[in-house]
Amino acid sequence: MIIVLIAEEHLPSKEEIIEKYIIALGGRAKIEKLETRTCSGFLVKDVSWEIPPYDVVPFIAMAKTPNKFLIKYAEDGAERRSGFDGENGWKQIANEIIPDKHIGRPKLSWIFNPQHILHIDKFFTNLKFSGIQFIYEKQAYVLQPQNLPKEYYSLYFDVETGLLLGIGYHWRILDYKEVDGVLTPCRIIEGRKGGSYTYLIKEFQHNKLINDSFFLKPKK
Numbered sequence: 001m002i003i004v005l006i007a008e009e010h011l012p013s014k015e016e017i018i019e020k021y022i023i024a025l026g027g028r029a030k031i032e033k034l035e036t037r038t039c040s041g042f043l044v045k046d047v048s049w050e051i052p053p054y055d056v057v058p059f060i061a062m063a064k065t066p067n068k069f070l071i072k073y074a075e076d077g078a079e080r081r082s083g084f085d086g087e088n089g090w091k092q093i094a095n096e097i098i099p100d101k102h103i104g105r106p107k108l109s110w111i112f113n114p115q116h117i118l119h120i121d122k123f124f125t126n127l128k129f130s131g132i133q134f135i136y137e138k139q140a141y142v143l144q145p146q147n148l149p150k151e152y153y154s155l156y157f158d159v160e161t162g163l164l165l166g167i168g169y170h171w172r173i174l175d176y177k178e179v180d181g182v183l184t185p186c187r188i189i190e191g192r193k194g195g196s197y198t199y200l201i202k203e204f205q206h207n208k209l210i211n212d213s214f215f216l217k218p219k220k
Helices: 014-025 028-032 108-112 116-123
Strands: 036-047 054-064 068-075 078-084 089-093 096-099 127-135 138-145 155-158 164-167 171-179 182-192 195-206
Touching (some): 014 155, 068 108
Antiparallel strands (some): 036 054, 078 089, 164 171
């Protein structure tokens, strides 16, 4: 990775980078109108050590501001779910329900949230601007949370467009499409050992009524 050095007086502040991203997405007023997001598509698993090593799984994801999230997969004839109710994460495989600390971490649940950038401090605390880097053949402003590993949680924003390019060294954000006046990524790639998981989003629906109970851990 190449680090670009430029004069300090030309460096943007954290607030300026975030505001540029808000404008690039469509503007604060349009983002504030989106309170829930439901999207569906396919999760493409391409990981050499999994069985099968390549698989395509339908999924549906629901998010509600400021930070609630649920994702459902249809896999092997059964439904798998992971959720975050704003405080606690969980996952359900068949009849087994277990805690899931990962689902509440600031990656997938934040990206899917329709107002994610307006609630960035709920997901990434104590962000600081840490310079400009080349990533994915683009120059990117880097915002780094001070209490999380930078290799997993740094945010990379395209210097030219202002759009989010990735999170950490393993998550890429691609193929932005305008939906209800707001740009939304349609391809999210999670790099993994031996391959990747790719979320391909085909359909979006905003402001569908979603009760908070959807995000609660199911009772056994």
